[in-house]
Amino acid sequence: MTSPIVLGVESSCDETGFGLVSNGRLLGQGIASSAQQHAEFGGVVPEIAARAHLDAVVPTLENSLAASDVELEDITHVAVTSGPGLATAVHVGLAAAKAIAWALDKPLYGVHHLAGHAAADLLDHGPLPDKGIVLIVSGGHTSLLEVHDLVEDDIVHLGDTLDDAAGEAFDKVARLLGLGYPGGPVISAAAVDGNPSAFRFPRAMLRPGDDPYAFSFSGLKTAVARTVEKLERDGDPVPVADIAASFEQAVVDVLVAKALRACRDKGMQTLTIVGGVAANKRLRTHAQEACDAAGIQLRVPSIDLCTDNGAMIAAVGDMLVRAGKEPSGLAISADPSAVLERAQLPSAG
Incomplete structure (x- = not known):
């Protein structure tokens, strides 16, 4: 029997991604980003993102096929992010995936975007553990999950962000410091020469009685803003590197502390950190040190699999196919506010 070749399509925000996966192995992928088009606005503009996806769909698909040494006719299944995400952006990828699945007469699977992030690590480090804690940290989401079999079992939300996501x-904060967009890379670059202890910014939700698994970063952002305002009001120079490093350390301290607590409380021996913020070097280093000290295995995908990409969606699709799951079908609709309960999103038809 020929091994399945699953095409994954991702367009939930400002990256257009196509990837091909077969039996848990990444064959190749193509990614186009519209981040620079959003830079002057300091964040993603949905209409601009949607138009960029429309422009990028065909060339990015072609790039993914070339990188995989696969012909379009070789694809056996199609998987696509059908939620959550920016509505206009999700619709573009979903329409493209439906067109491909219809033209090739192949099954279509709707995939939850965050399940894709969780699956990304298997493309680097092999099959996911039977059970473990997954920390998703991205521009729009910060979630602490208890995950068993990603495509067979319900996904348990231990905690989510109460306000701003980490990303x-x-x-x-990057905008406050005049560093540009997207904030993650520019904050990290500025923080290299900074002192992470220069400013003692708050570590929210770590006091006794607080929800042990929930996150809140709005107060941290406000503390940075007030610090910058005071320095400017007093006529003092703003030490951008020190503020960036201190802010970054505050975020990392909270993420790692809560993830490790979840591992201890739930008796889990594996922590997987995924999402765009998982590319942060300080987070990767601090998490590794903490996990080593606690005897917990840490899994973090390579940087190119941390940000949104089609390969992670193909990875979920590949798991669904090998598990014998029924396709979602061409009637599936976009669900921009989909809650992560299962990896596969069902058809509304």
């Missing part, structure tokens, strides 16, 4: 806080 959103990076974007807003």
Whole structure:
């Protein structure tokens, strides 16, 4: 029997991604980003993102096929992000995936975007553990999950952000410091020469009685803003590197502390960190040190699999196919506010 070749399509925000996966192995992928088109606005503009996806769909698909040494006719299944995400952006990828699945007469699977992030690590480090804690940190989401079999079992939300996601806080602080967009890379670059202890910014939701698994970064962002305002009001120079490093350390401290607590409380021996913020070097280093000290295995995908990409969606599709799951079908609709309960999103038809 010929091994399945699953095409994954991702367009939930400002990256257009296509990837091909077969039996848990990444064959190749193509990614186009419209981040620079949003830079002057300090964040993603949905209409601009949607138009960029329309322009990028065909060339990015062609790039993914060339990188995989696969012909379009070789594809056996199609998987696509059908939620959550920016409505206009999700619709573009969903329409493209439907067109491909219809033209090739192949099954179509609707995939939850965050399940894709969770699956990304298997493309680097092999099959996911039977059970573990997954920390998703991205521009729009910060979630702490208890995950068993990703495509067979319900996904348990231990905690989510109460306000700003970690990546959103990076974007807003970068704007405060005049560093540009997207915030994650520019904050990290500025922080290299900074002192992470120069400013003692708050570590929210870590006090006794607080929800042990929930996150809040709005207060941290406000603390940075007030610090910058005071320095400017007093006529003092703004030490951008020190503020960036201190802010970054505050985010990392909260993420790692809560993830490790979840591992201890739930008796889990594996922590997987995924999402765009998982590319942050300080987070990767601090998490590794903490996990080593606690005897917990840490899994973090390579940087090119942390940000939104089609390969992670193909990885979920590949798991669904091998598990014998029924396709979602061409009637599936976009669900921009989809809650992560299962990896596969069902058809509304």
